[in-house]
């Protein structure tokens with residue numbers, strides 16, 4: 001065999017070069033924050049008992065984004081996020097998070113289900129719920145340590161519930177319960193959060209506080225998906241919107257998606273829109 005040319009020995013192996021490039025994409029380069037794609041959903045389809053509910057949905061999501069998932073009742077919003085976090089089997093397609101299949105990165109993902117699906121009669125205290133966020137970090141043989149309890153305390157402080165830490169979860173208001181689940185996600189130190197209808201049935205003060213917390217988390221580099229019903233707040237709450245009606249009607253910056261022509265494709269006759277002074281007001285949906 002003739003060796004035509006020999007490449008000089010590389011100072012780094014391809015694996016190291018790949019790692020360096022990947023790291024550079026995650027940090028600030030020259031003061032500019034380089035956006036990293038953290039979620040890639042491709043051609044996702046999901047069914048219940050043979051009835052297809054999610055059809056061929058594809059979108060990428062970048063880091064540092066607050067993403068609203070909107071669409072009419074039964075559009076498949078809950079189904080989509082449950083399939084994304086690996087709680088439902090998928091028929092076709094793929095979900096990749098941090099360049100890995102979901103089951104490899106579960107520790108980085110926090111999911112807060114729709115409150116109506118949680119049994120609040122279960123006798124568990126606020127701090128026990130938040131401590132559950134630490135379990136993905138613990139090997140099976142280890143009990144939580146002082147550091148874990150410190151993280152729990154910090155999380156409860158952040159959602160302003162430290163004084164209610166001993167209270168049974170069922171004895172809290174809806175807004176406080178939602179904040180407990182947010183504290184669990186904080187204690188987990190997850191990078192990707194999925195919240196299903198966190199504002200349903202809670203008071204406006206709790207809603208504003210949770211929204212401020214979510215914006216702070218986004219500014220700290222997290223990506224957050226929030227299923228939300230209120231179209232009138234979608235523009236001020238979210239950076240991007242994912243509009244669903246079994247298939248993906250629209251995906252993009254909030255102001256691009258919140259156009260009457262696009263919304264009508266999803267809500268049809270269920271929504272009425274008023275366009276006044278260049279502002280879109282959803283009268284009913």
Ligand SMILES: Nc1ncnc2c1ncn2[C@@H]1O[C@H](COP(=O)(O)OP(=O)(O)OP(=O)(O)O)[C@@H](O)[C@H]1O
Pocket residue numbers: 048049053071072073074075076077078079080
């Ligand atoms: N476990 C299930 N078994 C069978 N069908 C289901 C199941 N869960 C949901 N569905 C159906 O799938 C469709 C999508 O439901 P999904 O809960 O994802 O909608 P959604 O957009 O979250 O609605 P909502 O706004 O009411 O929460 C609906 O037609 C619903 O009836």
Ligand SMILES: [Mg+2]
Pocket residue numbers: 077078079114196
């Ligand atoms: Mg739902």
